[in-house]
Amino acid sequence: MLSAISFIIVLSILVIVHEFGHFIVAKRIGVRVEKFSVGFGPEIFGVTKGGTRYSVSAIPLGGYIKLAGESEADGVKGEKWEYMSRSIGERSRIIFAGPLLNYVLAFFIFSFIFVVGYPTLTSTVGEVLSNFPGEAAGLKTGDRILKVNGEDTDYWEDVTRIVHTNKETNMELVIERDGSTMDILVTPKAQDLKTVFGSKKRVGLIGIMPSDEMVYVRYNPVKSVYMGGKKLVMLTYLTYRALWASMTGAISFKDSVTGPVGIFYITGQAARMGIVYLLHLMGILSASLAIFNLLPVPVLDGGHILFLAIEKARRKPISHKLQENITQAGLVLLICLMLFVFYNDFMRYGVFEKLTNLWRK
Numbered sequence: 506m507l508s509a510i511s512f513i514i515v516l517s518i519l520v521i522v523h524e525f526g527h528f529i530v531a532k533r534i535g536v537r538v539e540k541f542s543v544g545f546g547p548e549i550f551g552v553t554k555g556g557t558r559y560s561v562s563a564i565p566l567g568g569y570i571k572l573a574g575e576s577e578a579d580g581v582k583g584e585k586w587e588y589m590s591r592s593i594g595e596r597s598r599i600i601f602a603g604p605l606l607n608y609v610l611a612f613f614i615f616s617f618i619f620v621v622g623y624p625t626l627t628s629t630v631g632e633v634l635s636n637f638p639g640e641a642a643g644l645k646t647g648d649r650i651l652k653v654n655g656e657d658t659d660y661w662e663d664v665t666r667i668v669h670t671n672k673e674t675n676m677e678l679v680i681e682r683d684g685s686t687m688d689i690l691v692t693p694k695a696q697d698l699k700t701v702f703g704s705k706k707r708v709g710l711i712g713i714m715p716s717d718e719m720v721y722v723r724y725n726p727v728k729s730v731y732m733g734g735k736k737l738v739m740l741t742y743l744t745y746r747a748l749w750a751s752m753t754g755a756i757s758f759k760d761s762v763t764g765p766v767g768i769f770y771i772t773g774q775a776a777r778m779g780i781v782y783l784l785h786l787m788g789i790l791s792a793s794l795a796i797f798n799l800l801p802v803p804v805l806d807g808g809h810i811l812f813l814a815i816e817k818a819r820r821k822p823i824s825h826k827l828q829e830n831i832t833q834a835g836l837v838l839l840i841c842l843m844l845f846v847f848y849n850d851f852m853r854y855g856v857f858e859k860l861t862n863l864w865r866k
Contacts, residue, residue, distance in 0.1 A: 508773025513565050515772055515787050517543065519607065519794055520567035526606030528570050531599045537573035537586040544568055572599075576825070593817050600809045607795035608737070614788035616733030618781060622721025626661035629716040637712020642691035644680070644713060651686065652679035660722070661715040668693055669708040676711075721781075737792060744796050803835025 521543060531538050537556055542548070544562035551560035562568075574587025581589045588596065628650040633640050650658050653667045654676055668676070672695040679688055693709030700706050724732055775782040799807040816822045823831075 511776035526602035530602035540571040604795035611792035619729035631716030632714035634712035639711040649681040672709040
């Protein structure tokens with residue numbers, strides 16, 4: 506139940522924010538918005554105000570807006586309040602506003618998290634692996650690494666960053682054990698590791714694992730805004746790099762994508778861990794939704810922007826028939842992708858097995 510409620514709330518917020526971006530810019534430009542629906546399917550209840558029907562629909566998985574004169578099929582009359590009657594620049598702004606607002610939401614979420622406290626692993630050793638330099642140097646479970654080569658290591662990411670960049674070079678660790686401090690000399694061994702993008706990277710390893718001890722890292726509001734922006738930029742870079750790696754075959758496409766089923770399970774896990782984890786996941790999903798929607802694929806916002814760019818270059822729009830055919834091809838491609846993702850998630854999370862056991866009962 507917690508997973509279902511969290512999933513519906515998170516998904517609804519992300520899609521409502523996305524559609525509100527289209528909505529508010531269309532309103533400001535002067536394009537009439539005929540409908541703003543939260544959810545899909547039959548309307549449960551609604552109200553009409555300012556020429557717009559605001560609805561809550563039966564299927565609580567997202568939402569949509571309907572613009573007046575959105576396509577030639579709507580019977581465009583050339584009125585200034587119709588979408589197709591506006592300039593290419595104005596239509597582009599309406600389309601781009603959806604992903605942009607998702608991106609802004611992600612930025613505010615990340616900044617807020619850094620204000621209230623971002624969960625981070627401490628530098629306490631949780632496990633010392635056999636046959637590694639850490640064991641030979643005398644490191645033990647429970648040791649807290651205070652410094653590495655004179656640099657403070659308050660968090661596990663600090664330890665990892667320094668150790669990985671030192672390959673077969675002596676390092677001096679200052680550790681705390683049973684209330685007292687001591688110095689330990691250790692020499693990492695170099696080893697090739699496969700990155701999440703499929704490439705190999707040579708790093709230094711001493712064979713230690715973190716404990717599950719967490720602290721909440723807090724910053725002042727100004728620093729939090731900087732950290733939120735920094736995290737968003739890094740997330741954007743990693744997402745595009747992962748997309749490219751999956752397209753080139755450097756990483757498995759099957760292992761690099763997830764869909765509604767996967768998000769359902771992940772959202773439930775985040776909700777059980779706490780509100781900060783759920784907000785963090787929402788920020789990641791919001792940024793991912795913006796990035797995905799801007800891909801130049803028909804049906805997506807990026808595809809519409811591509812059509813407008815072609816219209817700008819040709820100084821006339823692509824024929825309605827051609828746009829329709831391309832959009833239908835894009836829709837078929839998207840449906841095939843979603844079916845693959847659904848099947849992949851069902852196998853990954855054992856949904857088929859659970860349904861089978863439920864049926865037998």
